[in-house]
Amino acid sequence: MTEAVRQYEPVIGIEIHVQLATRTKMFCGCELSFGEEPNTRTCPVCLAHPGVLPVTNAEAVHFGLMIGLALGCEIAPSSIFHRKNYFYPDSPKAYQISQYDIPLCTGGRLGDVRIHRVHLEEDAAKLVHAGSSGRIHGAESSVVDFNRCGTPLVEIVTEPDLRSAAEAAEFGRLLQATLRRMGVSDVNMEEGSLRVDANVSIRPAGQASFGTKTELKNMNSFRFLERGIEAEVARQEQLLAEGGTIQQETLHFDPEAGSLTSLRSKEEAHDYRYFPEPDLVPMAPTEEMLVRARAALPELPAARAERLERELELPADTAKLLSFRSELGDFYETALAADSDHPRRLANWTINELTAAVGDGDPADTKLEPPVLARLVAMVADKQVSASAAREVLAVLIAKGGDPAQVIEAQGLGRAGEEELGDIVDRAIADNPDAVEKIRAGKQQAIGALVGAVMRETKGRADGGEVQQMIRAKLGE
Amino acid sequence: MIDRDQVLHVARLSRLRLTDEELERMPGELSKILDHVEKMDELDLEGIEPTTHVVELQNVLREDVPRPSLPRERALAGAPDVADGGFRVPSPGGS
Structure with missing residues (x-):
């Protein structure tokens, strides 16, 4: 077999950072920031003044435990924080408090993908590059805003179980839907409350050992994640086909240009000199903490999809959509509770007609009540109103509320006798x-x-x- | 034995500028410290958990309740260079 016709298989692992939806930062009482003026959410702890001591946020640990339990992880009986040392202006301490060899959670699984670990850490500050403010000295300097510094983060690392860009994006969406359902994070990729990195390597099909991997950093949508991985797999394939070797490096994907650029050479960047954080004592989740975390878990999207498919015999795609967008699923199930005669038809109306009207929004924010949708769908089923007329009725109900029969009467939309x-x-x-x-x-x-x-x-x-x-x-x- | 290159490497990571005299002295001093710590290896530590803290405490946690942050002027009071309500630093891209 020659090199040119050799088939390569991508091997992909994902690292996801999520900002936790606590009220305060990880190790101090500063409130989390949502677009406040720069440096108005800081204190001596998150500014790293000398002599201050961090104290761990109990709610962040609670959310971390919820995530670990939701992903079927093993919770460490006792885990500790480490200092990850690096010098960069986004970290005033010159280290990030993170977890290293004993993370909060290990193992686990979501869908077909194994979870390697889940750990707690803190976010860094934001650097505003002065170019954006139009200052003359722009190129020479940056301005640091410490509002974000110390925001609680959970890092979730998968095993390298993904075999295509599409699988990786699909997994990311499932994880996002799961975390959103749990209410532990806003999981908004554009705003950076969910950030995805991908480790990508390729190997000849059938080979057991892994190739050299590269890391794709911070793609701010799952579509870009998919395209970035595709571009990187293609780059590696070409490199190998030309007889080259893959360098371990960190890459940035530019979605507009479709290009990959190397972010930093690895020579000194990854020498983090981890050591145990002496200012924090171990976390040893008590039975009470675990019971509370378990009790806080709602039905998760994967389980909900499975239930909708099994109990209501909905098509898999429909069940998945209603589960991944839990606001649609909630609306649907509330409507179904009012009238359970037409589960499939009601599901179709929810994911087609209703989403066409509300887009990415929540139908619960409209004037339409779930039982009213159920009534309208029943009228369509009973041939009291045609489907196309019912669409017009639905538009009125969404905008103004009311009762389907009255709208049909008032607008003369009743079925022709x-x-x-x-x-x-x-x-x-x-x-x-x-x-x-x-x-x-x-x-x-x-x-x-x-x-x-x-x-x-x-x-x-x-x-x-x-x-x-x-x-x-x-x-x- | 710590050599001169390792000293330079660690100094660079810590953004320390060493004089020639310090650079001469450090390999020996750092090696002595490591040798001293290595004496621990003479003990039989079989089955002993590594100690990360000398006090036996765990789960020292804080309720998720906000406390007032500093007024911005105070947060910035110690900054050598202030711009746009923030701490101005040399552009890290250049390092």
């Missing part, structure tokens, strides 16, 4: 002798013109199939 429909069909037949002739001559598709005329006349208040049947009957077909 047999007698009314019969008259309209008769008129359509009389008005379109050409089409009638073609149908009689065996050109079945000519019936479309007649159906179209009837639908126009009824403004969508009739059912296309029923109209067709009536036309055929009247023509004696």
Whole structure:
């Protein structure tokens, strides 16, 4: 086998950092910042003044335990913090308090992907490069804003179990949906409360050992994650095909240019000289802490999708969408509780018509009440209103609220009655002798013109199939 | 034995500038410290957990309750160079 035709298999592992949705920072009482003026959420601890002592936020530990339990991890009976030493202006202490050889949680699994570890740490400050403020000395300096410094983070590391860019993005979405459901983080990638790095290597198909990996940093959407991994896999394949070797390095993916640039050479960057943080004592989760964390776990998206599929016989894609976007799932299940006769039809209306109207928003924020959607869907099922008319009714209900029957009455959207429909069909037949002739001559598709005329006349208040049947009957077909 | 290159490496990581005299002296001094710590290896430490803290405390946690942050002027009071409400630093990209 020559090098050129050799097939490579990508091997991908993911590291995700999530900012925890606590009120205060990891090791001090400063409130977390949401766009406040720079350096208004700081104190001697997070500014690293001499002699200060960090004290761990109990809620951050609680969230960390929830995440560990949700991912089926083993919780360390006692875990400790380390200092990760590096010199950079985003860290006033010149180290980050993180966890090293004894993290809070190890092992675990989400979907088909094994979790390596979950640990607690603190976020760094933000550097504003002076170029953006338009100052003359811009290029020479940066301005540090310590509001974010010390924000609690959880880092989740997977095993290298992912085999394609698409799998990696899919896993990321599942993890995001899971964390969002748990309420432990805002998981907003654009705002940086969820950040993803990918470790990417390739190996000849069938080979057991791993190739040299590179790290893709901080992609701010799952789409960019997917494209970044694809670009990196292609780069590595080409490099190997040309007889080159992969350098271990950190890369930044530019989604606009589709290009990868090396961020830092590794020579000295990764010499972090970890040692145990002497200012913090071990965390040894008590039974009480574990019970509380377990009790705080809601039904998670993977379990919900499985349940919707099994109990309501929804298609897998539908069940997944209702579970990944839990606000849709909640709306759906509340509606279903009011009327459980049409689970599939109601699900379709929720993920199609309702999402078309609310986009990425929460349907609960509209004037539409879940039981009202259930009533409307039941009316469609009972043929009291046509699907197209019901869409118009839905738009009114979303904007103004109210009752479907009243909206149908007020807007004259009720289904055309047999007698009314019969008259309209008769008129359509009389008005379109050409089409009638073609149908009689065996050109079945000519019936479309007649159906179209009837639908126009009824403004969508009739059912296309029923109209067709009536036309055929009247023509004696 | 710590050599001169290792001293230079650690000094660079810590952003320390050593004089020639210090650079001569440090390898020997640092090696002596390590030798001293190495004496521990003479003890039988079989089955003894590494100690990370001398006081036997655990779970010293703080409720997630906000405390007032510093007014910005005070936070910035010790900064050698202030700009745009922040601490101005040499651009790290250049290092």
